[in-house]
Amino acid sequence: MSKKIIQGKAAKSSQTPELLFYGQHICEKLAERRRADIIRVYCTEELMPQFKPLLQWCAGNRKAYHIVTAKDLEKIAGSVHHEGVAILARQPSYRSLRDLEQLLKARPEAQKIPLLYMDGVQNPHNIGTIMRVLASFGWPYIVGPKTMAPMSAAAARMSEGGAEFVEVFAAESGVAFCEWAKSLGYAIYGTSSHEASLLYETKLPDRLVFVLGHEVHGMSKDVECKVDKRIAIPTSGQVESLNVSVATGILLGEYTRQHTLISGAGR
Template identity: 40%
Template sequence: MPTDRPPSPWKRPPPQAGADDAAPPRRQRDEELRLYGLNAVQAVFARRPAAIRKIYLAEARIPQLQPLLKWCVAHRVGYRVVDEADLHKLAASKHHEGVVAEVLREPPQSLATWLEALPAGPCCALWLDGVGNPHNLGAILRSAAHFGIRALLLPKASPLALSGAAARVAEGGAEAVPFVRLGREDNAIAQLRGAGFTLAATVVRGGQDLFATPLPQRLVYVLGAEGEGMDASLAAACDLRLSIPGSGAVESLNVAAATAVLLAQWARAR
């Protein structure tokens, strides 16, 4: 009888609690990322199919994921149809949307490499000084992808890395916005200025009104950590200090919401 399900090359039994599928070795965790969510997985397939190592999916997702599953068969990449409980376990979340994938991480670029490949003209990037919440990171990536932002710049010592939760919230945006690892802070600032960028510290109070300030064509918004904000010395080293005016009913916007406002204002000016 005909079926829409392609033949599976992977015949191992479903994952069990405590098995390798539920807890990959540390080296594998460093090199691989367990993604979940339909848009997150499809974005990797569209941009970096060779990074895919394993796929787990609900039977109901087979029709939507036919191109991916056929690619898996052609390239001998294992996939497995599993039940809802196994997907919950694999994703460590109920928000898996019926598909989980293990993929190779894309390593961050160096600042020099990123700048060398950057075309002339308008460009905006985000410098994340201490942002750590995965849901905020995912929302920032989604906004950055929507507005065509060129990169997320990470301080040298920042432990921030893409997680499955962040990638799901980003809804595919994690594949559109590269991570760039900075070197020493003073060198990074000099390199960015040498490439024509203005650095704008985003502060809760005391900055210029975002909506009344002309924004340069090449701009790096510097965003501080949730709660404590950015490092004072970094804020002082920036060329601009910008604030988002509001009613005063709350102290400030969440960092992800503020990012969307900042990026929309830069895009509007272009």
């Protein structure tokens, strides 16, 4: 396979959104779980042995692949953090709450599937890291408002492959989501540092939604009015608050401790 210089990203289809994913972990998981969505692969010569099965699959399925230099891949990805590989693939679209409700009803363990709602979380690095945390703890679904930004290459890379294990759903608004969740019997707990119950002194119900607020402003007022309880992670107080992705890891860790380690009931 000879090297080929690529001067830019391939043109996007007008019908199906496409995204250039880059980084070894996300590309490995994408190839494992959504191979049919792959359009084109870019790989450095150094990474060829690691991605040989994928390149062979491309050759056998009339999918384009290009062996490029690290410098050329930096231009293609628009980032120095490409780790030697990138994949142009169809971008997963956000599904509706109706779709989520059908999925929950179809799963026998639905009573013990907690949810996470992102109320204004915008930073792609935080979103990607949150997806990594969700995948690590086995939480399969995340919800946000329909105005949230589409999945980005930066978020996908930060997820370290976790984005391929987490489905994203869009609600009309935070209030609409809260009303929908309560109609299905979910308790809604929002994170807050003011007038809140301490996380480690709070019993977390099986059917639970954690609401994560904006990185700076916290929960929006309309969503905060809908939560059943505000909870706080105890800290030293030397800094104002935890990073939202760090807080997510602590919340999910405590939920797992209460429902798996204490009760002995795995999900």
